[in-house]
Amino acid sequence: MKIIFRISKLGFGGAEQVFISVARELSKTHPITIIFAVDSEQGxxxxxxxxLGFEVVSLNASRTLNSIVPLAKLITKEKPDVVISAYTDTNAACLLSKVIARYKVPVIVSEHAALNEHWQFKSNSKKKVLRFYVGWVYKLADKVLCVSKGLEQQVNLLLKQPSKTLTIYNPVRFNGSFNKGLKNENDEKNETQVIKNIESARVLRLVAVGRVVPQKDYSTLIKAISIIKQQQNVHLNIVGGTTDKKEFNKVKSLVAEYGLEKTIEFVGYSDAVETYYKKADVFVLSSAWEGFGNVIVEAMSFGLPIVSTNCNYGPAEILIDGKYGRLAEVGDSESLAKIIIKEALDPLVTGETLIKRSKDFSEEIIASQYYELINEVIKHDS
Structure with missing residues (x-):
């Protein structure tokens, strides 16, 4: 079997990580040739x-629309069994490549971010183009893969072909192997008593993981930290890229306004994010929207108590509507501060329970779901 993963660039985004995880796992368990097709090799x-042993082919496209013909030529040359793409613009271009290629191939397109929320900062003309892509060009797809059920519902409102859509959650890249010191279910009372030490002078250590961009709404988290600091010594590590200088300057100014320069640390991008999960007492996601929320599952895999906004889409599905972690309304700093303290003092579930839940999103399970989908579209296309 030969698979082309089509993505505009190989950066550190969520879709890229998903494709890499799935490719790595599939190559372990099946005789598969995998090619990553990108606009350019600058990622x-x-x-x-x-x-990892995968071929990366540059389409030498200055922008995604210019990739349509080069990808069609690559499809004709390589004769893959399936093409899987990500992100709306790239998906649409990929489907047009499918139409003009001289080799018939099934194409699976995937969406990784809440559509309306992700598009809200686009111009009206761009929004119309994106809605056209999802509502009409996606009809050319063999399947439309969404990373949460909420996102799938949003896609269906535009596409109106529910038989084409399905949800496969994102895989978690960690397996809980760093959590062997966590207590089991029988030690829950002792674990809670240890955590209650935050009522003393010990610092409550929080971690948030994600780029400093408007989507992550770190402004609300910073305001929540200022509230917590009035009651409790606290420190927050924000682990994620700071390339959006406008948003970074905005949140840095807010940190200064609240006098939190020694309380909140911007770590930047780290390829050893597990060290920050391991040191934290509580993980916090303050996003205004998501497509899934990979970092929640990552934190769970370390047995780390979870607090998240109940944003569209993903967190409530991962946490089963608050069973595995506490949820606050989007943009509500007071509610977020309150449940952070509550979760630190009295975690909803034990670390072992969180680790067990995270295994529902293991690379092995998710890759097997991709493999079933791939075989389904190949069989249907033949």
Missing amino acids: DNVTHVKS
Whole structure:
């Protein structure tokens, strides 16, 4: 079997990580040739993907629309069994490549972010184009894969072909192997008593993981930290890229306004994010929207108590409507502060329970679901 993963660039985004995880796992268990087709080889993850033994083919496209003909030629040359793409613009271009290629191939397109929320900062003309892509061009797809059921419902409102859509959650890249010191279910009372030490002078250590961009709404989290600090010594590590200088300057100014320079640390991008999960008492996601929320599952895999906004889409599905972690309304700093303290003092579930839940999103399980989908579209197309 030969698979082309089509993505505009191999950076550190969520879709890229999903494709890499799935490709790595599939190649372990099946005789598969995998090619990553990108606009150009400028992505930060290109070297890593090549080190895993996968071929990276540059389409030499200055923008995604210019990739339509080069990808069609690549499809004709390589004759893959399936093409899987990600992100709306790239998906649409990929489907047009399918139409003009001289080799018939099934195409699976995937959406990784809440559509309306992700598009809200686009111009009206761009929004119309994106809605046209999802509502009409996606009809050319063999399947439309969404990373949460909420996102799938949103896609269906535009596409109106529910038989084409399905949900496969994102895989978690960690397996809980760093959590062997966590207590089991029988030690829940002792674990809670230890955590209650935050009522003393000990610092409550929080971690948030994600780029400093408007989507992550770190402004609300910073305001929540200022509230917590009035009651409790606290420290927050924000682990994620700071390339959006406008948003970074905005949140840095807010940190200064509240006098939290020594309380909140911007770590930047880290390829050892597990060290920050391991050091934290509570994980916090303050996003205004998501497509899934990979970092929640990552934190769960370390047995880390979870607090998240109940944003569209993903967190409530991962946490089963608050069974595995506490949920606050989007943009509500007071509610977020309250449940952070509550979760630190009295975790909803034990670390072992969180680790067990995270295994529902293991690379093995998710890759097997991709493999079933791939075989389904190949069989249907033949």
